[in-house]
Amino acid sequence: GAVVSQHPSRVICKSGTSVKIECRSLDFQATTMFWYRQFPKQSLMLMATSNEGSKATYEQGVEKDKFLINHASLTLSTLTVTSAHPEDSSFYICSASPGGGGTEAFFGQGTRLTVV
Amino acid sequence: EDQVTQSPEALRLQEGESSSLNCSYTVSGLRGLFWYRQDPGKGPEFLFTLYSAGEEKEKERLKATLTKKESFLHITAPKPEDSATYLCAVLGGTASKLTFGTGTRLQVTL
Numbered sequence: 001g002a003v004v005s006q007h008p009s010r011v012i013c014k015s016g017t018s019v020k021i022e023c024r025s026l027d028f029q030a031t032t033m034f035w036y037r038q039f040p041k042q043s044l045m046l047m048a049t050s051n052e053g054s055k056a057t058y059e060q061g062v063e064k065d066k067f068l069i070n071h072a073s074l075t076l077s078t079l080t081v082t083s084a085h086p087e088d089s090s091f092y093i094c095s096a097s098p099g100g101g102g103t104e105a106f107f108g109q110g111t112r113l114t115v116v
Numbered sequence: 117e118d119q120v121t122q123s124p125e126a127l128r129l130q131e132g133e134s135s136s137l138n139c140s141y142t143v144s145g146l147r148g149l150f151w152y153r154q155d156p157g158k159g160p161e162f163l164f165t166l167y168s169a170g171e172e173k174e175k176e177r178l179k180a181t182l183t184k185k186e187s188f189l190h191i192t193a194p195k196p197e198d199s200a201t202y203l204c205a206v207l208g209g210t211a212s213k214l215t216f217g218t219g220t221r222l223q224v225t226l
Contacts, residue, residue, distance in 0.1 A: 001162050004159075006159065032212065034213060034214075041221075042218065043203065043216045043217060043218040043219050044160070044203070044216050046213055049212070049213060091157075093159045093160070095159075095160075103148065104148065104150050104162055104165045105150070105162075105214060106162055107152075107159035107160045107161070107162075109158060109159050110157065110158060110159040112157065
């Protein structure tokens with residue numbers, strides 16, 4: 001299957017600082033990538049759809065000024081959690097589909113963010 | 117709005133004890149139903165895509181089937197390494213994003 005790489009896998013940051021998470025499609029180009037958040041023992045919650053060369057589309061209730069998404073190339077999307085607070089601590093996962101948004105998605109390894 | 121319901125929420129099996137996980141869905145024009153496996157602290161791993169009722173796919177001890185209302189993931193003679201959360205997702209209509217169920221946490225013991 002296709003490979004999606006996410007980095008870092010774990011990060012601890014101080015409250016008030018910003019953290020950037022990278023998501024790369026290693027063996028295919030992705031015009032669309034997706035960012036999810038997952039709470040313990042819960043399913044994935046879609047945060048936003050990242051579109052190459054244009055603005056991201058955020059789900060209802062997700063603060064776009066807090067969760068900045070940049071999709072500068074066909075193989076890289078970044079999620080920046082700005083002015084992080086302890087309540088932003090969570091597991092963040094990205095995905096991409098080799099065939100676009102209408103086919104199976106492949107996921108990155110996830111990033112465990114802890115804000116202290 | 118697309119909806120996905122998975123049952124049971126959790127399942128404990130002994131090694132070799134076969135069982136099935138259920139994924140019921142409501143979608144306007146199914147374009148694909150997907151099964152994923154997720155281990156703790158990891159991203160979901162793709163298992164299967166099913167597109168139309170009657171379709172079946174197999175991989176090792178896993179077999180996925182699809183009807184017009186639900187999908188089953190059959191696990192035959194499971195081993196402890198099959199322990200994980202199994203997620204079901206659908207893509208419907210003109211949507212470009214998946215709708216996920218809450219998953220089934222499977223534990224296989226010796």
